[in-house]
Amino acid sequence: MANNIVAYVGHNHFDILIYLSRILLKLDKKVLVIDHSEDRSVLSFVPKPVGIDLDNEIITYLQVDFTAMKLNANILGDYDDILISLGFNQVYDDLTFCNRLVLVTDLYRFNHDRLRLFLEKYHRPAVPITLLLRNNMDTTLSLEKIINYIDISIDKNEVFIIYRNDLDYINSLLCHYNSSYNFIRISRQLQKYLKAEIFHLYPQIKKSDIDTAYRIAKKEVK
Numbered sequence: 001m002a003n004n005i006v007a008y009v010g011h012n013h014f015d016i017l018i019y020l021s022r023i024l025l026k027l028d029k030k031v032l033v034i035d036h037s038e039d040r041s042v043l044s045f046v047p048k049p050v051g052i053d054l055d056n057e058i059i060t061y062l063q064v065d066f067t068a069m070k071l072n073a074n075i076l077g078d079y080d081d082i083l084i085s086l087g088f089n090q091v092y093d094d095l096t097f098c099n100r101l102v103l104v105t106d107l108y109r110f111n112h113d114r115l116r117l118f119l120e121k122y123h124r125p126a127v128p129i130t131l132l133l134r135n136n137m138d139t140t141l142s143l144e145k146i147i148n149y150i151d152i153s154i155d156k157n158e159v160f161i162i163y164r165n166d167l168d169y170i171n172s173l174l175c176h177y178n179s180s181y182n183f184i185r186i187s188r189q190l191q192k193y194l195k196a197e198i199f200h201l202y203p204q205i206k207k208s209d210i211d212t213a214y215r216i217a218k219k220e221v222k
Helices: 014-026 109-121 143-150 166-178 188-201 207-219
Strands: 004-010 031-035 058-061 064-067 081-087 100-105 129-136 159-163
Touching: 004 109, 014 031, 014 064, 014 081, 014 166, 014 188, 014 207, 100 109, 100 143, 109 143, 129 143, 143 159, 159 188, 188 207
Parallel strands: 004 081, 004 100, 031 064, 031 081, 100 129, 129 159
Antiparallel strands: 058 064
């Protein structure tokens, strides 16, 4: 059984899943990334050989496995960590296996509407929830208003904010167009989030070891 099965709900997180998979790999974890999002943004990173059907097969790219398959009991035993990009899709079969949800949004209210609708239809046993607000800006729209609008009860320690940053955007484009991972010059806020997320997955691992894994992954730009 995988140690962590985390579903990312919302949009604008494909680069985060790629970065996390690289850091986990350097911690000697076997990682599977599943893409069920509407735009298949994670799988756009992966070169697909002719004849491969990722809806029914798993492909290994740069030592990390990727697929669009639904989870099943056979897959669970093969990995330490499974990261799922759901977008706003209600993939209930996979949600039954998840032990955590990460809600990702920006400041647009229509995305808050979609998250709220997702949660209203999510009738599964309660699991811990993290909220990640990306592309934040100094506005009159407070975080409390967003949380109330989405209608979630969440611990303040489970809320992360990443401000709009051109370098983060450029690096995500490089991931997309070059089928490579590049996070040498990402923002400090994104760095902080990635390390905190790894610690969230493995609180027994020393933070110094996470820092080392992060540095190794960052240097091995492909």
